Amino acid sequence: MSRLIVISNRVAAPRPQGEGGAQGGLAVALSAALREYRGFWFGWSGNKTDEFTGHIDFQRHEGVTSATIDLEEQDVDEYYNGYANRTLWPLFHYRIDLAEYDRSFAGGYERVNERFADTVSPLIEPDDLVWVHDYHLIPLGAQLRERGLKNRIGFFLHIPFPPSRLMVSLPFHEGLVLSLLAYDVIGFQTEEWLESFRHYISRELGGHCEPDGTIHVGDRSVHAAAYPIGIDYAEFSAAARSEGAKCACERLTASAAGKHVIIGVDRLDYSKGLEERFLGYRRFLEEHEECQGKLFLLQIAPPSRGEVHTYEIIREDLDELSGRINGEFAEVDWVPIRYVNQGYDREDLAGFYRAAGIALITPLRDGMNLVAKEYVAAQDPENPGVLILSRFAGAALQLKDALLVNPYSKEEISDAIMKALSMPKEERVRRWQAMHESVQNEDVVWWRRSFVSALRGQKGESGTGRVEQRF
Numbered sequence: 001m002s003r004l005i006v007i008s009n010r011v012a013a014p015r016p017q018g019e020g021g022a023q024g025g026l027a028v029a030l031s032a033a034l035r036e037y038r039g040f041w042f043g044w045s046g047n048k049t050d051e052f053t054g055h056i057d058f059q060r061h062e063g064v065t066s067a068t069i070d071l072e073e074q075d076v077d078e079y080y081n082g083y084a085n086r087t088l089w090p091l092f093h094y095r096i097d098l099a100e101y102d103r104s105f106a107g108g109y110e111r112v113n114e115r116f117a118d119t120v121s122p123l124i125e126p127d128d129l130v131w132v133h134d135y136h137l138i139p140l141g142a143q144l145r146e147r148g149l150k151n152r153i154g155f156f157l158h159i160p161f162p163p164s165r166l167m168v169s170l171p172f173h174e175g176l177v178l179s180l181l182a183y184d185v186i187g188f189q190t191e192e193w194l195e196s197f198r199h200y201i202s203r204e205l206g207g208h209c210e211p212d213g214t215i216h217v218g219d220r221s222v223h224a225a226a227y228p229i230g231i232d233y234a235e236f237s238a239a240a241r242s243e244g245a246k247c248a249c250e251r252l253t254a255s256a257a258g259k260h261v262i263i264g265v266d267r268l269d270y271s272k273g274l275e276e277r278f279l280g281y282r283r284f285l286e287e288h289e290e291c292q293g294k295l296f297l298l299q300i301a302p303p304s305r306g307e308v309h310t311y312e313i314i315r316e317d318l319d320e321l322s323g324r325i326n327g328e329f330a331e332v333d334w335v336p337i338r339y340v341n342q343g344y345d346r347e348d349l350a351g352f353y354r355a356a357g358i359a360l361i362t363p364l365r366d367g368m369n370l371v372a373k374e375y376v377a378a379q380d381p382e383n384p385g386v387l388i389l390s391r392f393a394g395a396a397l398q399l400k401d402a403l404l405v406n407p408y409s410k411e412e413i414s415d416a417i418m419k420a421l422s423m424p425k426e427e428r429v430r431r432w433q434a435m436h437e438s439v440q441n442e443d444v445v446w447w448r449r450s451f452v453s454a455l456r457g458q459k460g461e462s463g464t465g466r467v468e469q470r471f
Helices: 025-037 073-092 103-123 140-146 173-180 191-204 233-240 243-256 274-287 309-329 346-355 370-378 410-422 425-441 444-457
Strands: 004-010 040-049 057-061 064-072 129-133 152-156 185-188 214-217 220-226 260-265 295-300 337-340 358-361 386-390 403-405
Touching (some): 004 103, 025 040, 025 064, 040 073, 040 103, 064 103, 103 140, 129 140, 129 444, 140 152, 173 191, 185 191, 191 214, 233 370, 243 346, 260 274, 260 346, 274 295, 274 410, 295 346, 309 337, 346 370, 358 370, 358 410, 370 425, 386 410, 386 425, 403 410
Parallel strands (some): 004 040, 004 129, 129 152, 152 185, 185 220, 260 295, 386 403
Antiparallel strands (some): 057 064, 214 220
């Protein structure tokens, strides 16, 4: 059987017992695939080195081999903090007003992708399947082709792909998209992001897109399709039934003292719509004075990407806004927003989800959003809570029985909170059952098997030619 080589910016292979908390769903799914197909997981260690040497640190835990490299500080600044998170991340989340275009960023991005290719290509055997992940490594497939690899290589984009009218604002956007044509299979979270890619191919590159997912540009043919990612349902359900989750649920329930709990869990990022969420909740408090003192919003938002200035501004703005709302509405025995800037492990989160009668998830643009699916998986089947979800999250296409809202509308958020509070139990159960079926059946294992099956079996030219790229 062919080996599977997973390549991502960071490696999240299994840790030895006692080192850190539970693994995320993606790590669990890919680790299971690596055990099934053998192979290894290659990427950046997260550590910095004074001089890049190409040294690979191999480790093996729980049947999975990881292979990591250290990067120079300049690499991290230009490739990761720069092009990946200050150029591509805002652009791909429709925030061209925040995107920074700097030639040094683009140079660092290309340099690190070349270093990845130089380092990993000698480890790849002729029959290996190669699976590259996310926006950090878009050009890697082309770099591997230039080094002579003729393997089946797939790419999965975990975030949205922007419409053509936004994508063209990126300097040398043609080179970046052309480099994707070096892959054999390109996966997107939803049909919407796939359609944006297909539209770009047709409009900007003069390509032809067939109904079966085949895309032709010049003499290249690739397969592009939507593969919506799910959670590790079995693992998360077990976490929700654990003693740790039970304690967390009881802890939050006791502190609520009979009040309704609305929960939001998000990385501190401008794409998550946290400011819009707070403003929508504030509108609810203004419009429904009778509900003041009877509920509160628990917003868990651990900081991220602290080295990127935009994220410092987000934190300052949310600190101010939450303080202003609490100052305006709080009583001596009630605070409307509990705003927490720290992370929790999966068992704690599962318990918090179960204790919350409402989940308020309002990203302005999100590739998928697995918090929404985790909330559904954690609910009590006999008395489930209500999911309020932005229609701009990829998960909204699968979780159609959530209360879907426009996160830019304070009124829609306010109305949805009121509807959730007053929803009859029979309707809550009916909506939850429909969403639960999707979350259970289309889990992360289903996603992984769907993509790997396409990568193994998709027929067509494997793209061994050189792909020009400049960005």
